[in-house]
Amino acid sequence: MGQREDLLVGAKKCLVEKGYHRTTARDIAAASGAHLASIGYHYGSKDALMTAAALEAQGEWGHAIDAAVLAAGAASPTERLRICVDELIAAMSGQRAIVLASVQSYAQAAFDEEIRRTLADATIGARRDLAAMALGVEPDEVDAETARGLGSVVHSIIAGLTLQTLLDPQSLPTGEQVVQAIQTLAKKPKSR
Numbered sequence: 001m002g003q004r005e006d007l008l009v010g011a012k013k014c015l016v017e018k019g020y021h022r023t024t025a026r027d028i029a030a031a032s033g034a035h036l037a038s039i040g041y042h043y044g045s046k047d048a049l050m051t052a053a054a055l056e057a058q059g060e061w062g063h064a065i066d067a068a069v070l071a072a073g074a075a076s077p078t079e080r081l082r083i084c085v086d087e088l089i090a091a092m093s094g095q096r097a098i099v100l101a102s103v104q105s106y107a108q109a110a111f112d113e114e115i116r117r118t119l120a121d122a123t124i125g126a127r128r129d130l131a132a133m134a135l136g137v138e139p140d141e142v143d144a145e146t147a148r149g150l151g152s153v154v155h156s157i158i159a160g161l162t163l164q165t166l167l168d169p170q171s172l173p174t175g176e177q178v179v180q181a182i183q184t185l186a187k188k189p190k191s192r
Contacts (some may be wrong), residue, residue, distance in 0.1 A: 003038050003042065006032040007038060008052060009031075010031035011031075011053035015050065015053050015057065016097040028050075050108075051114055054104060054115055057101030057105060058101075058105040064092075064098070065126070069130065078179045080134060081182070082175035082176055082179045083175060085174070089175075096166075100166060126155055127155055130150075
């Protein structure tokens with residue numbers, strides 16, 4: 001790897017270990033083995049490097065979500081959701097650092113327009129892809145309203161599970177429990 005890539009790897013490591021705001025330029029230089037001045041040369045500033053690290057981490061977590069969606073295959077809608085949730089939970093347990101860095105990128109979006117815009121654009125595509133997975137169709141077959149409604153609900157489930165895995169990964173529900181919970185919510189209430 002070159003020094004630019006080493007800096008990015010070091011920044012992602014610091015993002016996970018110290019957090020976005022507690023990381024200093026010296027921390028990144030030490031973690032990457034690069035010279036302190038190389039941060040400015042390659043990225044312009046420590047904040048720009050940390051933004052790049054947060055976005056890259058978010059992209060890596062996005063790839064894990066994509067893999068879970070693909071694993072769901074052509075089963076029934078409830079089976080696709082069950083498989084997707086189970087695949088994501090399995091991925092979360094092995095990628096805690098990426099999950100943590102991804103969550104931090106969401107928090108940093110409130111203070112960084114580039115991160116906010118990038119995540120907002122990615123969310124639009126994710127909603128469409130998740131709605132397509134739930135319906136068993138191709139993403140280009142999903143209209144904007146379905147993506148906004150159904151895609152947002154599935155995205156919310158994933159985001160919620162992602163946050164919960166940082167707090168208590170052993171307490172996460174299985175894909176079957178998530179499906180049963182949604183079915184319970186969708187049932188018509190009995191009249192009293």
